[in-house]
Amino acid sequence: MTRRQCTGEYKVKPIKQKVRELLGYPYPARIPKGVFVEQWVGISTDEFHRAKDADVKYMRNRHPLLDMSWSRADCVRYLTSLGLADTPKSSCLGCPFHGNAQWRHIRDTSPSEWADVVEFDAAIRQGNARANASGSRLLGEAFLHRSRVPLSEAPIDHVTAAERAALRISADEADVLEKGVEDGCSPWACRGDADALTRDDFGLAT
Ligand code: SF4
Incomplete structure (x- = not known):
């Protein structure tokens, strides 16, 4: 596996751009202290170690599945009850x-x-x-x-x-x-080595 920028390029960067737009502070505008969005990230209890904070102050990560103590099996059970048993991992x-x-x-x-x-x-x-x-x-x-x-x-x-x-x-x-x-993959819990990504990978100042 080589150096890999997919999460940074295809997920984190566009999300940050959109969040800045929603907040009304497109890059490179400075975002005032205390202005932030809350972002929900679906990490289940089986992979709680992958739950991470966002790396910028204008985004705060919440992990609702962890708050509810839901495992992957709980998610599958719930999806099955809705007729969505075949939902693949993201x-x-x-x-x-x-x-x-x-x-x-x-x-x-x-x-x-x-x-x-x-x-x-x-x-x-x-x-x-x-x-x-x-x-x-x-x-x-x-x-x-x-x-x-x-x-x-x-x-x-x-x-x-x-x-x-x-x-x-x-x-x-x-x-x-x-x-x-x-493992599934999400912007702050990539299945690869997200820790290896740097701010430079994201091409964004904070
Ligand atoms: S699922 Fe994750 S690891 Fe796979 S290509 Fe997408 S961002 Fe990269």
């Missing part, structure tokens, strides 16, 4: 933490979204000018799928027990390969 379409099941789901249910992620995968091949951990160009190439094969050709079928043995991967590794990273 993530971007082209998330590099997807497992094969999620890639297959996109491929098999939404041709236009599949075309979009295949195009996105091709577009990231060279990374950007500050793509690696030390802020330099990639020495190699970037791929969305763990196999480091273009998504259109990547092995996204279910890995059989025989293939798992041939690949010499454990049952847990095969599980991640199939299901992806279990």
Whole structure:
């Protein structure tokens, strides 16, 4: 996994822009002390360690699921009672933490979204000018799928027990390969290493 700015670029930055607009202080206006929005973030009790404060004073994070002591199972039970049992965990379409099941789901249910992620995968091949951990160009190439094969050709079928043995991967590794990273992703609780993001990543002064 290379240096990754997705949460900062695609979530935090647009949210901050919108919040500033709603408050009436678009960047670079200074926001007066005591002016803030309250933002609700859905972190369940299973992942309470991911609950974080926003990094600016004009946003205050609340975690209603933690306030109600709701676990992921409680959420699923509630969604099921509303006929929404199939609600997937939240993530971007082209998330590099997807497992094969999620890639297959996109491929098999939404041709236009599949075309979009295949195009996105091709577009990231060279990374950007500050793509690696030390802020330099990639020495190699970037791929969305763990196999480091273009998504259109990547092995996204279910890995059989025989293939798992041939690949010499454990049952847990095969599980991640199939299901992806279990955690969901939100602006202040990204499934990746959000702590590695800097204010520079967000391109925003506070
Ligand atoms: S869902 Fe994936 S791609 Fe989207 S912000 Fe989170 S880690 Fe990045």
